[in-house]
């Protein structure tokens with residue numbers, strides 16, 4: 001298939017076809033997918049896709065397929081229970097000390113596995129009205145336990161620098177809000193958007209800003225993406241990463257290793273590797289928990305602690321994130337010396353090669 005570089009974001013199946021990113025035989029199904037879930041492929045992302053590779057890991061993340069029309073038992077519109085924990089529009093308050101603040105419902109790109117795919121995109125939930133925005137700020141202000149506000153969405157970096165500066169300043173004016181974290185894919189999907197003005201808008205007196213970058217394959221960390229992240233980091237904004245474990249994208253040890261190394265080389269601390277959520281029509285992109293644990297074990301043997309994310313599952317229903325292993329420590333039944341009551345249990349600890357050792361060791 002030959003590719004024509006797009007000048008603007010591709011949003012329609014026919015546009016994907018015209019740019020060599022979909023085949024004519026798939027068009028009817030892709031129209032059905034497009035009627036349900038948003039599509040957006042920026043020129044930066046399109047440039048990363050090899051149209052001759054049917055298994056291209058970038059295409060698998062952004063180019064829709066007919067597999068999305070098959071909804072599996074257990075998949076649900078709100079897989080991590082945002083709505084259950086939303087006391088006012090725009091806020092999700094799941095944990096005592098932090099809230100999600102969902103300002104916009106649009107993204108630069110639409111990921112085919114998105115856990116909020118029923119809520120993001122044109123025609124889904126609309127952006128917060130001014131009244132709803134003020135009510136959300138009032139909610140945060142009235143809850144002194146809220147130490148951290150996480151701007152997510154949609155992608156908060158789709159807002160203009162002027163609007164972001166206002167929001168940052170409104171949040172920082174609340175005494176107990178000390179941390180403002182933004183979750184974004186923009187540095188990868190549209191690096192030029194990380195302008196001097198946008199970086200300046202994110203820095204605010206009275207609160208510390210963190211940025212969490214979502215990327216799933218080392219190829220997304222292009223020279224342009226790394227430079228965009230460097231603009232944020234050089235201005236004093238620390239960055240962490242978020243990735244989703246995806247079948248056919250990053251579910252092998254070498255690919256995960258390359259991704260984590262690319263983050264660390266870019267001064268981004270690997271933070272979370274999410275198990276794929278039960279979003280509708282995403283089964284073809286999910287792995288099993290046991291495969292995820294196997295990969296995390298492999299990663300532990302291949303890269304330093306600096307490159308290790310936490311492998312986490314958002315428990316369906318809104319019960320929050322839990323680390324899901326693997327586990328390296330098991331209690332044995334044998335007791336150590338009874339005279340030392342401070343350590344009366346012995347453990348089996350697995351090392352990075354998979355060998356098991358007793359702790360405390362036998363004398």
Ligand code: SF4
Nearest residue numbers: 107110111114154185
């Ligand atoms: S950028 Fe985030 S919110 Fe937007 S489609 Fe991708 S995963 Fe969903």
